[in-house]
Amino acid sequence: MTMANAMFFQLLTIVPFLSLLLLSPSLALNQDFCIADLPRGDTPAGYPCKPQANVTADDFYYSGLATTSPPAAPFNVGVSSAFVATFPGVNGLGISAARADMAPGGVVPLHWHPLATELLYVLDGTMACGFISATLNKVYTKTLRKxxxxxxxxxxxxxxxxxxxxxxVALSSYSSSSPGVQVLDFVLFGNDLPSDVVSKVTVLDEEQVKKLKALFGGSN
Structure with a gap:
């Protein structure tokens, strides 16, 4: 077999695979929407779809951001969300939302969303908002107003x-129906890692670590 023929047969095996990759977004578009069937549980591929025959206008509606929960200690902020687990209509659409009400002195603590970019819009009041670049460790902060x-x-x-x-008050939208959230305080102090180990890895006094564990629900 000549080299040209060998390359031709290699292409024959690769082209069908590439076709599947190229067609998969189009195949996904053949279904207009996929209301999450929450009782069937989440999977690595996302929630399964509720049968379209059972879908109603209520599946595309959510009133959970009209109000928010009372400010919670110790951050003095109330948060309500419209992620797929509470608003099944956003399933598979790459979008979700949340509302934060910060009382005077309130703080949304340092946190991150591993699966989504956030676009924050100020509905009322004045707040500082910023993020820390992971690669440069540089802080970008702005004062935001209504x-x-x-x-x-x-x-x-x-x-x-x-x-x-x-x-x-701020309204945030996300580029995922399930953006995920990790709050630094709970990551550090809401776990069962022994206090002496947390003290070592954070260079914090062990007694202070124990106080923070008690505050954020950690143990050991």
Whole structure:
């Protein structure tokens, strides 16, 4: 077999595989939507679809952001979300939302969303908002007022805190129906890693670590 013939037969085996890759987005578009069938559980490929015959207008509607929970200690902020687990209509659409109400002195602590970029819009009040670049370890912070937007790139640790004397309210949208969230305080102190180990890896006093574990629900 000549080299040209060998290359030709290699292409014959590769082309069908490439065709599947190219066609898969189009195949996904053959279904207009996929309301999450929450009782059937999440999977690595996402939630299975609710049978379209059972879908109603209510599946595309959610009122959970009309109000939010009372400010919670120790951050003095109330949060409500419209992720796929509470709003099945966003399943598979690459979008979701959340609302944060920060009382005076309230803080949204340092956290990150491993699966989504966040676009934050200020509905009321004045707040500081910033993120820390993972590669440069540089902080980007802005003072935001009513009507302002700030984008927080996927996976970057970020925060907000109220700068005023009245409640500050922000609405965030995300580039995933399930953006995920990890809060630094709970990552460090809401676990069962022994306090002496946390003290070593954070260079914090062990007694302070124990106090913080008690505050954030950790043990050991």
């Amino acid at each position: 009507g302002d937007l700030m984008v927080l790139p996927q996976g970057q640790p970020h925060f907000q805190y109220n700068l005023g004397n009245d409640t500050a």
